[in-house]
Amino acid sequence: MTQPPSDADIKAGLASAGYICNDRIALTLFLARALEKPVLVEGPPGVGKTELARASAQYFGRDLIRLQCYEGLDEAKALYEWKYGKQLLYTQVLKDKLGELLRGTDNLAEAMERLYQVDDLFYSRRFLEPRPLLQALTAEQGTVLLIDEIDKADQEFESFLLEMLADYQVSIPELGTLQATTRPLVLLTSNNTRELSDALKRRCLHLFIPFPDAELERRILASRVPGIREQLRRQLVAFVQEVRTLDLKKQPAISETIDWARTLVLLHAEALAPELVTDTLNVLLKHEEDIRTVQDQLRQLFSRLFKG
Amino acid sequence: MDQQLVAFINALRKNGVTVATSETLDAARAVDLVGYGDRRRLKSALGLTLAKSESELARFEQCFDAFFQFNDLSDIKPHAAKPDHQPAPRQRAEGPADERAEGPADAAPTEAGPTQATSRLGQMLLTGDRQALANAMAQAASAAGVSDIKVITQKGLYGRRMLLAMGLEALEQEMWQAEADSDPARQQRGRALRESLAQLRQEVKQYVERQYLLHARGDSRALREAVMRETPLANLHEFKDVQGLVRKLAKRLETTHSRRRRVRQRGKLDVRSTLRHNIPHDGVLLETHWKSQRVDRPRVMAICDVSGSVSQYARFLLMFLYSLTEVIPKVRAFAFSSDLGEVTHWFEQEPLERALELTLHHLGGGATDYGRSLTTFCEHCLEQVDHRTSVIILGDARNNHGAPRTDLLQKIHGRARRVIWLNPEPRRRWGSGDSEMLRYQAHCSWAEPCQSLKQLERFISNLLRYSQ
Known part of the structure; x- marks a missing residue:
């Protein structure tokens, strides 16, 4: 081993x-x-x-x-279910066989006894729907x-x-x-x-599992969105990390970051710009309120992140 | 099993992390796999097996840091003349119960040079062997029983016991002898020893302090909370952390009641479900399924007396109600002394303390007039009271001999699902003097005294349980 x-x-x-x-x-x-x-x-x-x-x-x-x-x-x-339909079908199809099996029995008790020997067949793994x-x-x-x-x-x-x-x-x-x-x-x-x-x-x-730190998120992006440029990736992660610190109804998660990155790659973006962010913010944030909150603070966010 | 792990789990339990025996066993197996070598892996592994929620994880991490943080004793400078005695920097996470601590003791030299100490502790101090010191400290701690520390005044006692267990007497003897000696080298050694000893005392003190925080704080907090729950609400503002406790109690209520229950409606057959469940019986209807209905979250209208005598009680009721927004989403709050006003907007927009302050400032202070307040309530809000609303009235029903207007309360009772009266006075005082409680009580679904957090908690739990 x-x-x-x-x-x-x-x-x-x-x-x-x-x-x-x-x-x-x-x-x-x-x-x-x-x-x-x-x-x-x-x-x-x-x-x-x-x-x-x-x-x-x-x-x-x-x-x-x-x-x-x-x-x-x-x-x-x-967990499991019995295949009732199949059980029914089998008893119908095997009617003759059952009749044969029960032939020659004199009374009900004897017939029951014979039937009893085969009834486990109908509750076997074969009729179990896992x-x-x-x-x-x-x-x-x-x-x-x-x-x-x-x-x-x-x-x-x-x-x-x-x-x-x-x-x-x-x-x-x-x-x-x-x-x-x-x-x-x-x-x-x-x-x-x-x-x-x-x-x-x-x-x-x-x-x-908490939200990832910037380092980890950058690596995740590099792995999941291969076509993304280094500069955009850095900016994007920095932006998302900053957005998570705001008071939002629903914080953007990794899946949203990845979606956003894919969108930006599709749009052939080279770097983040305020207009670009405004147009595509609905990929990152799923609530109208949150989008408005971020848009209101977009200028400050940008100046804090990329100029300072 | 590992002594160290058991001690750690004890400390965890005292700090409010529940650890079951099976989890202890898991943790022991995890430690076997991971080992004490890598502090971060050890922490993760123990965290995975012992802490079972986000808040427990936070407490666990705090505890772990305090428990396994062994002083690196970096302040104690090696005074040794020989440079090759310099110890290599070591992992701090080394398990304190290491056997290595015995090492230097066996090799005690009989004839010491002028810069070498004879006592074992002196040697450790002068060579600056941090690992050995840390180990010796851990052994001394268990010998002195530091983990039994209960109250803060015992710190000095346990610190002294630890130092004694580490061999303080021998060290002091040596130090005094060295200082009294005429040989300048020996005198210098004595000074070095004195200096190191002062640092060691400091370390021991800090160690005992940490142990106190680890072991005793949990106990005293539990005691304090038990006291707070029994204290009359009017005196409760003397406790600083009461709001934290209310939040904790509210959180507990929330988790107990966050599951929405269903009640079966006897006599109403759910035909679709019954047919579906009876397919296996070849369509013969053996099992019956009844229609059920979700239990509604209560809609609460709280009317609170905020005149001087009762305002403290109103404060806690509102605090509770607004900490329970998950399970009681719709709370409308009204406050009155001489007249009534709605305060919901303050509680929804401002932080709790500020909202309470505003309420007291604008509506508190007047002479209580129940009749007038009920009239105002009926004028503005009676329409909005419907068969789903629970009306909670909090007050002592002392109406200053004014008209009680019980007819209005009767009207409210007629419309609402129920009217509950909470009275801060004990039952035997109801109806005495200007208290109209007995007359009001006739028009309430139920009335109960509400004097301590315990009673308040029980009341709210009932409110949630029977809200249908």
């Missing part, structure tokens, strides 16, 4: 998968693999929580299975399981996850307990719309 990758390896590996991260994130993945613990990733929207799962799946060479949470998500949609959680547990080569926006799901669902997160197993009444063949790497993300239960937090490593 080969040596498990160290956190430096993971950092480099993620970078090759297009995800530039800091030491803390790399260490998290290292510990998650070594301790076989799920990771709860929190942070403002758009800092790359979901992207982290995608990149680590690519790096570890595993399939990514994604479970998007929403209000009303339940076991049937997350949903994301079950898929992640049964995959042979292991997977990266992303449980996205767990805070959107109901509290009951959160409790339901506990068994799976602690022991990597699930209980299906008809079949018994299923153990994971290869333990999946589980990432849960939360946007903090509500407090998660302590029981859930206790079972996870907790990673908080």
